[in-house]
Amino acid sequence: MIMDPVRLTNSDYMGGNSAIRIFRHYLQDKIELHWHEFYEIALILKGEGNHSLNGSLYRLEPGSLLFLTPADFHLLEPDPKQTLVLLNMIFNNEVLSEPLQRLMVNSSEAFQTIFKQEEYQSLLAEFEFIWCEQQQELKVGSDLLRKGALERIMLLAERNLQLTGVLKAKTDYLKPAIRNAITYMQYHFREPLSLAKVAAHSNTSTNYFSELFHKETGSSFQIYLQELRLRFASSLLQASELSVIDICLASGFNSISHFDRTFKLKFGSTPSTYRRQQRN
Numbered sequence: 001m002i003m004d005p006v007r008l009t010n011s012d013y014m015g016g017n018s019a020i021r022i023f024r025h026y027l028q029d030k031i032e033l034h035w036h037e038f039y040e041i042a043l044i045l046k047g048e049g050n051h052s053l054n055g056s057l058y059r060l061e062p063g064s065l066l067f068l069t070p071a072d073f074h075l076l077e078p079d080p081k082q083t084l085v086l087l088n089m090i091f092n093n094e095v096l097s098e099p100l101q102r103l104m105v106n107s108s109e110a111f112q113t114i115f116k117q118e119e120y121q122s123l124l125a126e127f128e129f130i131w132c133e134q135q136q137e138l139k140v141g142s143d144l145l146r147k148g149a150l151e152r153i154m155l156l157a158e159r160n161l162q163l164t165g166v167l168k169a170k171t172d173y174l175k176p177a178i179r180n181a182i183t184y185m186q187y188h189f190r191e192p193l194s195l196a197k198v199a200a201h202s203n204t205s206t207n208y209f210s211e212l213f214h215k216e217t218g219s220s221f222q223i224y225l226q227e228l229r230l231r232f233a234s235s236l237l238q239a240s241e242l243s244v245i246d247i248c249l250a251s252g253f254n255s256i257s258h259f260d261r262t263f264k265l266k267f268g269s270t271p272s273t274y275r276r277q278q279r280n
Contacts (some may be wrong), residue, residue, distance in 0.1 A: 113160050237278065
């Protein structure tokens, strides 16, 4: 039976003044379908199981690294008689410095990859460092040290994704103002977003931002925003039993007719038909 996803909020899970939190989990039962208002990156330490990510199934094993954006849905399920042990780190967009913004924009979607022994040990050391720093977060500079470790984790992930062919190496990185805008959009696309608001967030004028955005991405601001919302809606149609109108609103659309029309242009069928096709 497909469950409606649970929403995990910043207020419930981030806690305190820190933009980075880490947890150690021992999972013997399924973690039901859910999504979060924050970014999540998790490292499997022990055990095997299944990971359902946006409707697609992946295997979990020691060394598996999972990365999810606020636009993704997933569930975790240990194999019978297995305990999944993982370090699970969550963070919000306040912590996204230039290296992190670059990876967010380059990948733009959730991913899962596997680290082999030598690379796994380097990755684990960074997770454990963040865990230890969190225990003494009142010490001077703890947030900065954790942020540095998170950057190293994400850069290790970027190298791994390039080596495995999941992510192509890029030399033509976007200009900082556009990277900043895209990470902001990835985090806030479900809210009412105007060109002027995102331009102001990027410290540029509206006209300059509009021209630069199109030049750098090959897409207009409105089309890019619409693509983010449509990807989220398509995942939600596959992963939940929410009504089409609820999905329309949850994805940032404010008109069911506009949602139906743009969804059909993108996927070739209405949301209701798309859901039936994916289930079959």
